[in-house]
Amino acid sequence: MSIVLETRNLTKAFFGITAVNNVSIHVNEGEILGLIGQNGAGKSTLMNLVGGVVQPDDGTMLYMGKPYTPRGPADATRERIAFIHQELNLFTNLTIAENVFIEGFPTVGRGPFRLIDRGAVKKLTQQVLAAVGLDLSPDMPVDRMSPGERQLVEIAKALYLDASLIILDEPTTSLTNRETEKLFEIMRQLRAQGKALVYISHILTDVLAISDQIAVMRDGQLMTQEPASAFDINRMISLMVGRSIENLYPPRTSQPQADSLLELRGICAAGIVEDVNLTVRKGEVVGLFGLMGSGRTELARMLYGLDSYERGDIVVKGQPVKRASSRASIRNNVAFVTENRREEGLLMNINIADNIALVSLPNFANPVTQVINKNEMLSSAGQVANLLQLKSGNIALQPAKALSGGNQQKVVVAKWLLSKPSIFIMDEPTRGIDVGAKYEIYGIIDQLAAAGSGVLFISSELEELMGMCDRILVMSRGEMFGEFQRSEFSQEAILRAAFREGGNGNHHGQRSNGQ
Amino acid sequence: MSTIDERVEPAAGLMTAATRGARSRQPSAPWMAFLWRLLLSDYFVLYLTIIFFVVASFFFPTLSAPGNISNQLSNIWPLLAVAVGQTFVLILGGIDLSVTSIMAVTSVGGALLMTQVLDGPTFDKSPLWGTLINENGGLLSGNPQAVLIAVAFMLLLGTLIGLWNGFAITRFKMAPFMVTLVSMIVFSALALWLTASRNVSGLPADFVLLGKGDIVSVFLGPKLNPDIARRDVLPFITYPFAIAVTLAVVAHYILGRTVFGRHMYSIGTNRRASEISGVPSQRVIMLVYAFSGFCAAVSAILYSARLEIGRPSLGDGLLMDIIGAAVIGGTSLFGGKGTIKGTFFGVAFFILLLNILNAMRLSPFVIDAVKGVVILTAALLDITRTRLANREQRA
Numbered sequence: 001m002s003i004v005l006e007t008r009n010l011t012k013a014f015f016g017i018t019a020v021n022n023v024s025i026h027v028n029e030g031e032i033l034g035l036i037g038q039n040g041a042g043k044s045t046l047m048n049l050v051g052g053v054v055q056p057d058d059g060t061m062l063y064m065g066k067p068y069t070p071r072g073p074a075d076a077t078r079e080r081i082a083f084i085h086q087e088l089n090l091f092t093n094l095t096i097a098e099n100v101f102i103e104g105f106p107t108v109g110r111g112p113f114r115l116i117d118r119g120a121v122k123k124l125t126q127q128v129l130a131a132v133g134l135d136l137s138p139d140m141p142v143d144r145m146s147p148g149e150r151q152l153v154e155i156a157k158a159l160y161l162d163a164s165l166i167i168l169d170e171p172t173t174s175l176t177n178r179e180t181e182k183l184f185e186i187m188r189q190l191r192a193q194g195k196a197l198v199y200i201s202h203i204l205t206d207v208l209a210i211s212d213q214i215a216v217m218r219d220g221q222l223m224t225q226e227p228a229s230a231f232d233i234n235r236m237i238s239l240m241v242g243r244s245i246e247n248l249y250p251p252r253t254s255q256p257q258a259d260s261l262l263e264l265r266g267i268c269a270a271g272i273v274e275d276v277n278l279t280v281r282k283g284e285v286v287g288l289f290g291l292m293g294s295g296r297t298e299l300a301r302m303l304y305g306l307d308s309y310e311r312g313d314i315v316v317k318g319q320p321v322k323r324a325s326s327r328a329s330i331r332n333n334v335a336f337v338t339e340n341r342r343e344e345g346l347l348m349n350i351n352i353a354d355n356i357a358l359v360s361l362p363n364f365a366n367p368v369t370q371v372i373n374k375n376e377m378l379s380s381a382g383q384v385a386n387l388l389q390l391k392s393g394n395i396a397l398q399p400a401k402a403l404s405g406g407n408q409q410k411v412v413v414a415k416w417l418l419s420k421p422s423i424f425i426m427d428e429p430t431r432g433i434d435v436g437a438k439y440e441i442y443g444i445i446d447q448l449a450a451a452g453s454g455v456l457f458i459s460s461e462l463e464e465l466m467g468m469c470d471r472i473l474v475m476s477r478g479e480m481f482g483e484f485q486r487s488e489f490s491q492e493a494i495l496r497a498a499f500r501e502g503g504n505g506n507h508h509g510q511r512s513n514g515q
Numbered sequence: 516m517s518t519i520d521e522r523v524e525p526a527a528g529l530m531t532a533a534t535r536g537a538r539s540r541q542p543s544a545p546w547m548a549f550l551w552r553l554l555l556s557d558y559f560v561l562y563l564t565i566i567f568f569v570v571a572s573f574f575f576p577t578l579s580a581p582g583n584i585s586n587q588l589s590n591i592w593p594l595l596a597v598a599v600g601q602t603f604v605l606i607l608g609g610i611d612l613s614v615t616s617i618m619a620v621t622s623v624g625g626a627l628l629m630t631q632v633l634d635g636p637t638f639d640k641s642p643l644w645g646t647l648i649n650e651n652g653g654l655l656s657g658n659p660q661a662v663l664i665a666v667a668f669m670l671l672l673g674t675l676i677g678l679w680n681g682f683a684i685t686r687f688k689m690a691p692f693m694v695t696l697v698s699m700i701v702f703s704a705l706a707l708w709l710t711a712s713r714n715v716s717g718l719p720a721d722f723v724l725l726g727k728g729d730i731v732s733v734f735l736g737p738k739l740n741p742d743i744a745r746r747d748v749l750p751f752i753t754y755p756f757a758i759a760v761t762l763a764v765v766a767h768y769i770l771g772r773t774v775f776g777r778h779m780y781s782i783g784t785n786r787r788a789s790e791i792s793g794v795p796s797q798r799v800i801m802l803v804y805a806f807s808g809f810c811a812a813v814s815a816i817l818y819s820a821r822l823e824i825g826r827p828s829l830g831d832g833l834l835m836d837i838i839g840a841a842v843i844g845g846t847s848l849f850g851g852k853g854t855i856k857g858t859f860f861g862v863a864f865f866i867l868l869l870n871i872l873n874a875m876r877l878s879p880f881v882i883d884a885v886k887g888v889v890i891l892t893a894a895l896l897d898i899t900r901t902r903l904a905n906r907e908q909r910a
Contacts, residue, residue, distance in 0.1 A: 172807045307789065344791055347784040349851055358781055358792045370773040387781040415792065 002029050003065070004165050004196035005081075010059035012045055015227030017046040022059070023219040026214075027165065032187060032197045034211030034228065035365045036204065038240050038462070042220040043200050043242060047167050050198075051083035052076040054083050064164070077103060081165045090150055097125040097138035100157050113165050116345060128156040132251065133159055145353055147181025166190065167198045170292065172206065191214075200289045204236050204499050216240060216245050233501055234492075240489040241462075249467030250443045254450040256284035257468050259317075260336070261454040262423050264303060267312035272298045273478045277314070280423065280454035286447060287469035288458045295478040297339055300425050303456075304336040316423065330359060332423075335416035339427040341405075347411040348401040352392055355411050356381040357398050360419040383415040388444065406437025413444060424448055424455045430436055442468055476500050524582040555903060560860035561845055566866055571867075575874040587870050593817035594833075595862045598840045600677075600859045601764045603803045605841055606770070608783040608850020609691035611804065613680060613698035615830025617673050617811035622818065625669040626715035626825020628653045629661040629722060635713070639668025640711035652717060662721040663746055676702060677808020680781035681801035700822060706827040715825035722776045726820025728754035755817045762813055766806075767855040779803060783850030835886060838839040842863045843893040845900075852901075861893075 006026040020042045027033045036334050037043050039375045048054045050061065052070025063066045063079055070076045076083065106120040125138035129148050142150060151171055158166050168187075172180045186199060187210060201207050207214060208228060215225040216239040223239045256404040264278040273295045278287050287298050290296040302451055303314055305324035314321040316332045329336065338344040347355050357364065363376040378396055385395055388410045392398055400411055409429060416424065426445070428440040445468055459465050465472050466489045472499040474482035480498030484490075553562055572579040597614055604611040627643065630652040647654050654662035676698060688804045710815055729750035770776040777797050781789040790796050811830075819825055844861025846853030868889060872882045 132759060304791075325795050326791050327795065336791060338788075338791060343785070344788050347781050347788060347851075350780060350784050354777060354781070358777070358789070358794070361777055365774045370767075371777060372772055372777065374772075 001166050002025070004029050004063070005057055005068075006062040007046070007050070007441050008060045008062070010046065010049055010061065010270075011057050012049055012054060013057055014045075018220050018335060020049065020056075023217070023220075023222045024059075025215050025225050026224060027198055029195045029196055030191055030194045031212040032191055032199055032210055033208035033225075034214040035198055035200045035217065036202075036207055036214065036240060037217035037234055041240070043219040044169060045220075046201065046217070047083065047169055047198065050165075051081060051167060053083075076388060077161060079159055080163045080271075081167070082133065082161055082163035083167045083169075084151070084154045084158065084171060085169055090153060092143035094152055095139050095141050096129065096145075096156075097121050097155060098137060099142055099368075100125050100128060100138075100160050103161075122161065125156075128159045129153075131159050131292065133182060146176075146179070148175040148182070151175060151179070151183060151477050152186070155183075165196045165198070165235060167200075170202065171199075172203060174202060180206075188248075193439035198485070202499065204233050204501065208233065208236070233496075233499075237492050237495050237499075237501075241495065244375045248439070249464070250439065250446055252285075252445070252446055252449070252468070252470075254283050257282040257452070261316070262303075262456070263315040264299075265313040265315065265329045267299065267314070269298070269300060269309040269442075270304065271478070273302070273309070273475075275477075276478075276480055276481070277455075278473060280456050281453060283417070283452050284471065285449050285455045285457055285469045287465035288456060289460070289462055289465055289472055289476060289498060290475035292460070293477070294475040294498070296475045297351065297427055298478075299475070300336070300427050300456070300458055302332060304425055306336075330419065333419075333421040333422035334423045335359075335419065337409075337412050337416060337424065337426040337429050339431065341412060346400045346408060349399050352385070352390075352395040352398055352400055352403070352411055353381040355376055356395070356414045356418055359415050363419075380418060381414070384418050385410075387417070389415050389440065390414065408439070409437065409441065413441070422453050425458070426460045428453060428460065429457070430459070432460070438464070462491055466494075474498050549893060552558060554900060557856070557859070558853075559900070560857065560864055564860060566646075567864070567871075569868055571871045571874075575871065577874060578870065579731045581733070581749050583816045583870070585751055585874060587866055588751060588862055589755060589821070590866050590869075591862055592753070592755035593821070594836060594840065594866065595759045595859060596762055596817060597811050597814035597833075598697040598837050598858050598862050599763050599855060602841045602844070602846050602853050602855060603766065603770070603779065603810075604691075604724060604765065605838075606779050606783045606850060606853045607800060607803055607844045609684070609800070609804070610695065610838075610848070611677075611680065611807045612692065612695040612834065613676065613702060614807060614811040614814075615834050616699045616702035617676050617808050618815040618818065618830040618833070619827055620676070620702040621673045621812045622711075623706045623710045623715055623816040623827050624820060624824040625670055625816070626653075626718055627709065628668060629655045629658075629665040629719055630715050630717045630825070631656050631719060632717040633892045637713050643709060648742070662719050662725075665722070666725075666816060669816055670809060673808040673812025673815070674805050675808070676766075677811070678801060678805040680808070681804030684804065685797040685800050688871045693845060703794070703827075704847075706829075710825070710827045714827070714835050716823065718819070718823055718825070723820050723823050725754055725758070726817055726822070729756065730733035755821070758813065758817065762810065763855050763859060766810075769856060775799065775802075783852070784853075824887045835883075835890070836865055836869075838892040839886060839893075840889055841899070845897050847897070848894075 003026050008024050010023045011021055021044055024040070025033070035043050035046070045054065049056050049446050052075045055071070063081070069078070070081065073083070089100065094102070101121055105116045106124070107114045108117045109115050120286060122138050129136060129138065132155050132158065134149060134152050136145070136149065145153070155166070171183060175183065187199070190197060199207065199211060209232060211228045213225060214228050214236070215232060216223040216236065218240055259282045260279050261281040261282055264276055267273055267276045269448060288296050288299070302309045302324070305326050305328055314324055316334065321328060321332065324447045342348065347358070357380070364380070365372050372438065379511065383394060385392065390410050391407055392403055400408060403411065413429070429441050442464070445457065448455055457465060457469055470486055471482055472484045472489065472494060474484070474494055476498055477500070481500060482494065553559060556562070568578070597618065601611055601614060627648055630648070631651050633648055633650060635650050635885055640646060641648065656665055658664070680694050680698055683689050684691050729752065731752035732750040734748050770779065778789070778794045781794055782796050782799055785794055815829060818829055821894045839860040841853065841858050842848065842861070843864055844853070844857030844859070846858060868886070869882070872885055876886070
């Protein structure tokens, strides 16, 4: 049994933040390596290094015993390393065959008369499709296929490349149980053929069931790599979490009150969220935790009125919302700090003051002529910027894009603060900002609660939720799978709920595993 | 106290850094520094136009002749009117290709309504012959309110076509390019069909006044007779001037001072973020396209009155001038950027350019090619200016 891939002291930093720190792992021929860790632990970055998507700052890689330094994904493909990404990289407008052969079609003829050999394309595609057990026409457009079928097409593509190493990054997030079983079946077949596989997943039971070796990462570092037999779920979780959280969070200065500001009753949207109930009270910070694909962001978007839902009621301050829309939410004093600053939060090319004033513009305008009182607007925007200690140049001139990430986030928060909302939905408000700015955002959240607002704090960083929230709700595959009061907070218990390994919520729908 | 200190300090630091950066980049020669300031000024295109005019007058003396200036000014106003509407649409990140056809269809629509006399043998091929029009002219022929009603009809028609464009773009989520291209083809064809491809003449004198009436005119030359012939008087401030400038000033205030204007810029910059922040994007987009149609109708009124005809080919070849003028004036086709002031300078520059090219007696094909190059250069220059200005801001 030989080693297919080995990394030695691999290190990679982005903008001064070390994503992968001195990591040495190895993948054997005919084995599946399970790679686990929390969000942001560095799993994806490590695999991007292997796949040539990014280049290491330090350390080396050995592939088939030879030094391996990919300059781009094409180098990895040439070395027959297949990388199946978290978000599928298929062209949905093209057919299966076109997707399989996108990196080089078989041709007939030569010179200027080189043409794609349609017959060969069709035959080869049928072969690889049969190998993954897909009974579909090679001419079927990918956008007519289910997520599971698409995943299998990605694997078919890897088979066509005759890959020796196949990396699967969270392949099961969008698959049904049956599709997952089928995927595992094929993974076992590939293993039997002597291929090496790396399997990244949040579903620990799956990892435990299918892997030969397991590597655990935390904060960019490899905690351990051992045979799968050395692990149980508890050990996996305790290796993934850790680190003390004192002094990273400001003390909470208020207690939740009794009156509820926001209630969700039985919100359903097929395949996204199922029968979700939720309450946010006055002065309360409620954390919403879940893994990628758990439906937390989707729920927030429905509740704010950006996406539609099929059944259920949204009740704001005792009044049911008839038709949720962003304008209705703003009228109801609901604010939504979106996950994605660049696309959904800011007008990057426009000055800071206009960004801050955007939501509350009508408040600065003459009700008849709609003419804006510019001085009043500028001074109000300036006050909020001051309050949040925004570090900027002249707010009337400097465009938002000239600010650092943390200050951009403050502008988004400032925009909503100015409209004086009483319910804040914050989706990943600290993503991609430095520790100091995070502390300031936490401080703002505490002040909002102290002033009687309700905050729904959505995050994939469990630690910050435990540091700031009065209560944490855990979502898993569209369902509420657990609720924890501050006194019950424990990383292990909450993660177990997120992984559906326990929790104190309703257990229906939990998937039984193949093995 | 401490919060105030913290805020002032980085800001002050930033200012010094900015001045330092600017100083180090700015060449020591004062004339270079002057050019640098000129390039980054809001009035860059205006300065360019003036310089261009002065230099070109040196080679083509006819350019600065009072008769020519008066004539060129009268070319500016109708183009300005339609370019104002296009600027609004471009700020949203859209495009309105249908303006020229709106001009054509409103021109012939209004003319067919109010014309006093029509030539039977030519117009009997029109589908309206015998019902809405006959030898005695249009429906409103002889009506004392004919001009008022016809003008109102033209404005309404232009606005409604624009509203339809906006409706199709927002409700059916179709690409503005597609929707307005179809409108362009359909309404251009309609204008030709209604008139059997003929110009409609015989318009009431009151209407013609809208395109030619003067407020301030100058007579240059020796006074030989007590009565000065009308054609010897050079009009400088005219009705079209008053109409187009009023439209531009109102548009300027809407854009710069009102909630609606802020919403336009925000939609053009990032529609998704704007909608999440409660900007009623559908309503804004619909109204802006309607406004563009309205502006095209105003332009059609000015052109038709000046030519004294309703013309089914009125906007032909004008689209590049309209979009070109806006782009030269600093409006971005990517949306979120542009001013009425800039568009005004752009229109002036464009008219001057055409004037010079005509004075050079170039063939119309060469003129078109030069126009294209100038628009491209303007767009490129604007990108460079924006980058420089951003660097200044960031330093």
